[in-house]
Amino acid sequence: MDALQVGAQGFFSLSLCFDLGMVNIAIMKTRMEREFKHSFMIGFGAFFGDLFYLSLALIGVSLFVVPRLQNTARYVEAQAHGGWTSLWLSLTILSAKNAKGTAAAR
Structure with missing residues (x-):
């Protein structure tokens, strides 16, 4: 190119x-x-x-964030919660997409 x-x-x-x-x-x-x-x-x-x-x-x-994240354990907890929430939302979207695909195939 x-x-x-x-x-x-x-x-x-x-x-x-x-x-x-x-x-x-x-x-x-x-x-x-x-x-x-x-x-x-x-x-x-x-x-x-x-x-x-x-x-x-x-x-x-x-x-809201800075005072709560002064403690390392709270920071890890916030990161884990954000990660699990993102994973849950991704799986929900994928399952809804698959449900639409199977309904359209019928």
């Missing part, structure tokens, strides 16, 4: 990761209708809004 093909595949897979949300659509629409300054200000405001929301979420999580 040449570099262009690898780059195109990488760009395509990366573009699938970025969803076009309402703010991105508003930025593109504003840029097409008005000048760059207006669309930049929308993006700038969205960035700081997301940053503020992230900081509030991290503060909220740290209030």
Whole structure:
């Protein structure tokens, strides 16, 4: 494979990761209708809004998680609980998927 093909595949897979949300659509629409300054200000405001929301979420999580995980036994307990919950959810989804498959085959 040449570099262009690898780059195109990488760009395509990366573009699938970025969803076009309402703010991105508003930025593109504003840029097409008005000048760059207006669309930049929308993006700038969205960035700081997301940053503020992230900081509030991290503060909220740290209030509940950090004091409880000071003890190593509690940390192991939390990790085990998360692992078992993930395994249970995976098995539930797989069994529901298999049940749909067998019902469709009838």
